[in-house]
Amino acid sequence: MTSVIVFHPVLPIWLIAALAGMALTALALAVWRGLSGWALRGAGAALILAALMGPGLSREDREDLTDIAVIVEDGSASQQLGDRAAMTTEAAETLEARLAAEGVEVRRVQVADGADNSGTQLMTALGDALASEPQGRIAGMFLLSDGRLHDLERAPGLPAPLHLLHTGRETDWDRRLIVEGAPAFAILDEEITLTLRIEDSGAAPDDAEVPLDISVDGERPQRFTVPVGRPIELPLALPHGGRNVLEFVTPEGEGELTARNNTALVQINGVRDRLRVLLVSGEPHAGGRTWRNLLKSDSSVDLVHFTILRPPEKQDGVPVDELSLIAFPTRELFLEKIDDFDLIIFDRYKRRGILPALYLExxxxxxxxxxxxxxxxxxxxxxxxxxxxSPLEAIVPAAPTARVMSEAYRPEITDLGERHPVTAGLRAMHDGPWGRWLRQIEVGAPSGDVLMSGAEDAPLLMLNRVGEGRVSLLASDHAWLWNRGYEGGGPQLELLRRLAHWMMKEPELEEEALWAEATGQTMRIIRRSLGDDVDDVTITGPDGAEVTMPLDEVSPGRFEAIFEGPMIGLYRLASGDQTAVIGLGPAAPLEFEQTIATGDALEPLIDGTGGGIRAIEEGVPNIRAVREGRPAAGRGWLGITPRGAYVTQSVTLTPLLPAWLVLALIAALITGAWLREGRR
Structure with missing residues (x-):
């Protein structure tokens, strides 16, 4: 119970002040004229003014409130190293008990890893905790962490001392592998340079060199010896197109805090610099420009195009020295530099003696x-x-029957073609029905895959593998009708583009393939096959644990599954004879960039509140109450600031000058003044 005098003026303050001024003027005049009753009249005026101020005695019935302390427990990935999690939990329970013994309420806040590799959001969690509590009751804040936070700029206003109890030990040390300057793309057969660095921190051993294992796509690694603490330039060339997953590992050292940052994954897409294509046209024809336009439209294609304009049997009497045609460098192209080409196209070419049997062989x-x-x-x-x-008979996918079918027909995709990446989905790339073609070469006994059929359901487009290479046969020279828009046209450019890229072994057009697409910790596993069924996929995680999942067919020839990776690292996939690797998570997780516990980042913020930094390894400090503004940390103790908060239960207001008493006193004073002046 507390009592205070309060005022509730009957009139506005300015009016009461004006009346007080008038009373003082009158009183001064009375004194100047020597009136004997001026003292009593002055006392009456003062009593009236006091009554107008409405004085009263306010009695409050108060209930004291306990102080509140906030304990923030860091549960991020770096806090799971060694025995840090157990240290944090034990220290939090000890600290809670000691605060409770001081009559302090405790609020415990758990902090997990931030989303999207954002690290430890310690200040965000503290700010949210303070926002949910009355600021006038906060007596202290305690952070139980390794001190590695990533949101210091979001520190809230701190109404009380802030302390850090860190989980580090004097013997902690860690080794970290860092990959710098890794490109997202690299050109095949061209050397790129990656910069690596191995850093030791904490109480690390004095190792001048350490082993380093390097593997590509999960293959058997190669081991090298590299120095510690110095950048290492590593030249390498990608072995294949598409995604190349490079894994760099330095073995875990004895007593090392963690091996999670001893591994670095780099995913680089291999692209061809220039695709060299040799196009040999047997004679000029309406569709000849189609192939040329397709290949020239791709800036990554180097095209060498020859058209046989003047065959040897042509006798027109034109003197040789007046011809301006370029000689066909057959020997150079088909003997000396044939291996420089990624693709050779024979467009309506026939044997004329220009290419001897040796060249064709x-x-x-x-x-x-x-x-x-x-x-x-x-x-x-x-x-x-x-x-x-000719000697090419051994590789041609089908034998001609000598019949030329000159009739209108609409090309159709076969059932196998619906599943093959060269022709799958072509129907959706053109509005309306496809235009008809007008000529087709009949072939028999096709080998390989028949993707399209034409007149009389005869094979129209055939693909085959011969040895390590690939061949295809388009049994018509009327694909150009689609390009001209004949009867609505068709997806001619897309068909020919896919066909050419399949021939050049582009990874995205492989008919039997397994790969995965990662989004954060989620991977979409994709299996493409020409078969009706595929084997389940076996997923091997970074820790060696295996998970088997079925694959569901989402479209003809395409099977998928969704998998949530439980940890960051390299995952190996296997389905039948197909294998793939993929890295989940960031190449360098933020939580493991720095793992040695320290209070350096928080020190300026803590010093501003008078708090302290202590190691849990040395024991949990005692708790003391200190006055606001005084240092809140000392040897073996940390301080809290009592806030003295309370809540008012009730208020009683008693007037100090009851109306009847005021009237009686005023009457007595006026009467006394009148009698005194009258007696005079």
């Missing part, structure tokens, strides 16, 4: 060794001078 060997040849067949393919009737 060399083309067949080129395919068996990994090259690619595409035959765009016209009527010449069905005749006696067909390329099929």
């Amino acid at each position: 060399n083309v067949a060997d080129y395919v068996r060794g990994g090259g690619a040849v595409l035959f765009a067949a016209g009527p010449d393919f069905a005749g006696a001078n067909s390329l099929y009737r």
Whole structure:
């Protein structure tokens, strides 16, 4: 119970002040004139003014409130190293008990890893905790952490001392592998340079060199010895196109705090610098420009195009010295530099003696060794001078029957073609029905995959693998009708683009493939196959644990599954004879960039509140109450500031000058003044 005098003026203060001024003037005049009753009249005026102020005695019935202390427990990934989690929990319970013994309420806040590799959001959690409590009751704040936070700029206003109890030990040390300057893309067959650095922190051993293992796509690693504390420039060339997953690992040292940052994953897409294509046209025709326009539209393609304008049998009497045609460098192209080309296209070409059988045999060997040849067949393919009737017979996907079907037909995708990446989804790339073609070369006994059919359901587009290389046969020279928009046209450019890229072994067009697309810790596993069913996928995590999942068919030839990766690192996938690797999470997790506990980052903020930094390893300090503004940390103790908060239960107001008493006193004083002046 507390009592205070309060005023509730009956009139506005300015009016009471004016009346007081008038009373003082009158009183001064009375004194100046020597009136004997001026003292009594002055006392009466003062009593009236006091009554107008409405004085009263306010009695409050108060209930004292306990102080509040906030304990923030860091549960981020770096706090799971060693025995830090157990230290934090034990220290929090001890600290809570000691604060409770001082009559302080405790609010415990748990902090997990921030989303999207944002690290430890310690200040955000503290700010949220303070916002939910009355600021007038906060007596102290305690952070139980390794001191590695990533949101210091979001520190809230601190109404009481802030303290840090860190989980570090004197013997802690850590080794970290850092990859700098890794490009997202690299050109195949060109050397790139990665910069690596191995850093030791804490009470690390004095190692001048350590081993480093390097592997690509999960293959058997190669081991090197590298120095510690110095940048290392590592030259390398990507082994294949598409995604290359590079894993760098330095073995865990004895007593090291964690090996999680001893591994670095780098994912680099391999792209071809220039795709070299040799296009050989047997003679000028309406569709000849189609292939040229397609290949020239791609800036990454180097095209060498020859058209046989003047075959040897042509006799028109034109003197040789007046011809301006460029000689066909057959020996250079088909013997000396044939391996420099990624793709050779024979567009309506027939045997005319320009390419001897030895050169054509060399083309067949080129395919068996990994090259690619595409035959765009016209009527010449069905005749006696067909390329099929040459050493190329061994690689051509189908044999011509000598029949040329000159009739209108609409190309159709076969059931197998619906599943093959070259023709899958082509229907959706063109509005309306496809236009018809007007000519097709009949072939028999096709080998490989028939993706499209034409007149009389005869094979129209055939793909095959020969040795290490690839061949395809388009049994028509009328694809250009789609490009001209004949009867609505069709997806001609997309079909030919896919066909050419499949021939050049672009990874996204492989018919049997397994890969994954990562989003954060979630991966979408994709299996493409020409079969109706595929094997389940086996996922091997960074810790060696295996998970088997079924794959669901989402479209013809495409099977998918969604997997949530429990940890950051390299995952290996296997489905049948297909394998793949993918890295989940950031290449350098923020939580493991710095793992040695320290209070350096928080020290300026803590000093501003008078708080202290202590190691839990030395024991949990005692709790003392200190006055606001005084140092709140000392040897073996940390301080809290009592706030003296309370809540008012009731208020009683008693007037100091009851109306009847005021009237009686005023009457007595006026009467006394009148009698005194009258007696005089």
